[in-house]
Amino acid sequence: MNASTKPIISGDLLKFQPFINYESILCTYFPDSNLKINAACMGVHFTPTDEVYIHAYANTHTRDLLSKGVRFSINFSEDFFEYVMAALRRKDHMNFIDELPRSAFIITESIPILKSAWVILECEVLDLPSSLIDRPVCKRREVPNIRAKVLSKNIYRLPQVFNNRSFNLSLEALILATRIPLYERYSDFYNDAIRTYNIIKKKIISWRDMDRFHAAYEVIDNYLIENGVEPQELSFF
């Protein structure tokens, strides 16, 4: 319940380090209806001139929706449950909206934004001429396929969770969970990912810190099981 209030300080004070990755939740309307919102976890990179570069994999809503002229928000939230909902897709995700409840959003005219976020950037998709694809040497393997400009930066509060190992490791666990269903069962990649996923859960339990993540890991565990992981491969708590 932050973004419902006024910005606390000028957005110009927010300086991103250029070309490094920031994990965020992107939100945008589906073009057919203002009532349907897409939310997706995506890494974003900034240039020194406030452009944004994104690499969205094929088969994501984000890749389909963010065409030239479309507006979207980049939300920095600390609500791990929202990251989970924005990252895990249903099997039938191209037909259904798999995202957050409407109450999680503030509905502005052209852009939906997340109430839980401490910073919200309003953006508009630009062309990505092939001459630019390799120009902003973003620090990731994949070249970007979406370019946008930042229209405004809004700071609704100071961050509340930072330098927190449980939160950071949970993002790693979530990324693993998005990948596990894509790996061949019992391949080295699969086994390593399951192992690391379980190690992270056990660490958080041993730190007595699972209470604030419990509901989120239940969703992730169920997602993995629906996607072919055997319940006994996951360590329960």
Place this chain on the structure above:
Amino acid sequence: MNASTKPIISGDLLKFQPFINYESILCTYFPDSNLKINAACMGVHFTPTDEVYIHAYANTHTRDLLSKGVRFSINFSEDFFEYVMAALRRKDHMNFIDELPRSAFIITESIPILKSAWVILECEVLDLPSSLIDRPVCKRREVPNIRAKVLSKNIYRLPQVFNNRSFNLSLEALILATRIPLYERYSDFYNDAIRTYNIIKKKIISWRDMDRFHAAYEVIDNYLIENGVEPQELSFF
């Protein structure tokens, strides 16, 4: 070069989530001389009434120095190199100051603070009556052994690096590096820690993101080798 300027916004706007862990760098003067500064990576927990709880292991300067009435600063910086320097102790650390160059600090009367930090909390150590040790149910295994009150919160800028996997994983790698020398060579703990340390380095390299961490990992690698790890156990870049 932030803390040399004025706070940008009231420190009251900074709300910590109670009892969760924040990784920070603690700085304090040695009592014998205002010219000697100790800097140490430490997890800190806050209560809703702005008290701070810390668990400092035996054999740390922090444990020795933070006795009742002593003032210290909690610094939230995004300079990984500084975390490394504040975490890795020399073999002869009880005799030498193993910390950062003086130019990294602003020297105030009673408390040294880190220039690179975006938030600095000035604190004073309180008693820790045994009746309180288990009261603030901090989310970590070890019960706290240092209690302090926050005298002031100073926000010198907005954070610049957040939700960044390379930075977060580097903190994990650093924690592993502080532990590896304590494990029995080639025990399961040792092997797992070395393996995870190498995986993190390789990930950051594969993200083309090592340039900003290179100097820091060189220090960590050398520290590990000085502490008995064979060079060929570490993957070089």
